[in-house]
């Protein structure tokens with residue numbers, strides 16, 4: 001097994017996470033700002049996460065063929081839930097007194113959001129990002145079935161040729177990756193909450 | 196009778212209860228008081244064995260509690276905590292019935308008991324029994340907490356700052372209710388608080404603790420009059436101010452408005468009123484509001500006839516004070532203990548108020564700690 | 568469409584049943600084991616503080632690995648899939664059972680002890696009912712994941728809806744992919760909704776959140 005596969009896996013996860021943040025954060029903010037959208041948005045991302053991963057990837061493949069972009073789009077859709085939900089919850093749970101104070105100081109809605117609410121909600125959003133990353137690392141394994149590469153292909157090949165070593169090396173790299181990301185991000189999270 | 200003998204407790208080598216001894220009689224209302232961390236909760240919870248005793252023994256009716264089955268012991272001691280702790284997954288009715296059910300009472304008996312208890316605190320069964328704790332206010336929840344504790348008719352009730360989280364008005368009402376229940380059911384209550392006002396109002400005996408020691412065991416009056424040492428007087432406020440209280444007039448100590456009845460009322464009517472208000476005497480005035488005397492439930496029971504007017508049953512033999520008499524007069528009359536209250540009159544004998552132990556305590560407390 | 572159903576209809580129906588069968592059996596087995604272990608762990612919080620993180624680490628192993636390894640040792644039989652999926656289903660339920668019980672606020676437990684309940688009575692009358700919503704959330708997670716991983720049964724030739732997806736992906740047959748993906752998605756969503764409904768049903772009014780989303 002080569003490092004290339006590990007980097008490939010990382011590439012899928014990181015690209016997907018960036019995508020999820022870019023899409024999920026505004027969706028979460030929208031859900032917070034607009035009460036009529038909030039049910040629809042939260043319900044949709046919940047359904048997306050409920051879909052079986054390989055089914056989701058299969059359907060995307062129908063549209064754009066099998067490659068790493070298929071996997072990245074799949075991962076984005078799959079991990080929207082934690083980021084959207086945490087953005088929404090983080091913003092909703094800010095102490096109303098602080099929001100009121102900001103309004104009383106004459107901040108506009110948008111200014112207040114950027115300068116007060118989002119910074120305060122950030123630790124909760126970050127927790128969502130962590131969950132999204134760790135989930136993506138696992139789900140990216142399905143990538144191999146739609147030609148996306150990554151560590152899934154090592155495990156898959158190991159199963160096919162019944163080679164325990166191959167399976168183990170793939171699995172352990174995967175576990176290590178998940179644990180390293182989880183722990184280091186949890187550590188940052190703790191710092192964020194302490195502030 | 197409850198007896199603590201040489202009770203000692205330590206945590207990680209630090210002693211928190213230092214060989215304390217005391218006795219509590221049946222039907223006594225004992226309040227444990229002292230600064231935070233002095234060991235009140237620890238002392239209390241050792242009785243139902245929620246906290247292990249390191250050395251010493253506790254006896255209930257001469258039986259060492261360590262020799263009683265732990266669950267049986269607890270089922271026979273009511274327990275009320277500050278956080279209320281009603282089970283959120285159970286209805287009010289189910290909460291009240293927890294201990295009766297553990298004791299395997301049958302359904303009817305449980306059901307009757309719930310009706311009886313809810314009516315005692317004027318919470319209609321139909322309205323409240325099927326509700327869940329979070330659907331009640333804090334005061335109502337703790338009322339149910341108290342009912343849960345007394346449901347299986349335990350002779351002893353432990354209460355750990357039960358009203359500490361309630362607003363002052365609700366607290367006051369619940370204090371009255373608990374005191375009433377305790378008297379009516381002849382319960383032995385051990386009650387933890389750090390609020391001297393509450394202790395004075397409720398206690399027959401106050402046990403003052405500090406740093407794991409008992410500093411004084413005394414009635415509220417005695418503790419007010421003669422605190423055993425600096426720490427206690429410090430805790431009760433600046434003692435110097437207390438002298439001002441002696442210069443207070445009776446009108447400063449009384450409770451108003453006061454409930455009176457006209458002297459042409461019939462006996463049965465009076466009994467009805469007494470039952471409803473759960474009191475055993477009524478103050479009688481004439482048409483012009485002039486004080487005539489007092490009718491008691493006993494005199495109606497022993498001498499009264501149905502349908503008769505109460506004129507002949509009015510007793511003049513009841514302590515009264517004038518509203519500008521010095522407070523000490525009322526205090527002394529009350530400490531006589533024969534009467535629950537003293538009637539306050541104007542110069543032309545109309546009734547303006549009554550002084551009870553709790554109105555007295557409240558007035559004194561307001562002198563000690565300022566307006567409450 | 569007509570053509571599709573006459574060719575694949577029978578097969579699709581069978582695949583749905585097989586898939587559902589795998590999920591049902593595995594989640595049931597996983598649930599029982601997880602509930603017992605979770606209760607057990609909650610009795611020994613000292614050790615559980617070490618055991619639970621270790622379990623969390625195992626949770627990062629993807630389901631494909633369990634299926635793959637068991638395939639090598641047990642072979643191409645349904646038991647392989649069921650054991651693998653059961654093991655996978657255990658983790659979320661186990662964790663939620665443990666956390667749910669441990670998070671029961673101390674005053675309730677103290678009140679229960681003060682009322683004279685035995686350890687077992689406290690567990691069945693106070694701790695488990697209060698933890699139930701959390702436990703059911705774990706069950707939902709397990710179920711949804713299991714529907715997802717059961718797709719891989721096809722990887723070792725054991726049927727289920729994965730067979731369509733798997734074959735469709737392999738032969739670039741979009742109709743096959745969709746034919747497998749849609750029922751699988753519907754199954755996951757329906758089971759999710761069903762469990763949400765059960766959750767509502769078993770949560771006493773006193774534990775429901777007023778403004779649930």
Ligand SMILES: Nc1ncnc2c1ncn2[C@@H]1O[C@H](COP(=O)(O)OP(=O)(O)O)[C@@H](O)[C@H]1O
Pocket residue numbers: 206207211230231232233234235236237238
């Ligand atoms: N579980 C415990 N471990 C260590 N120390 C404790 C524990 N419980 C109580 N203490 C200590 O014992 C002392 C008495 O506590 P407690 O009886 O709860 O006080 P009170 O109820 O009077 O405020 C305090 O100093 C407290 O810090």
Ligand SMILES: [Mg+2]
Pocket residue numbers: 235236237
């Ligand atoms: Mg205490």
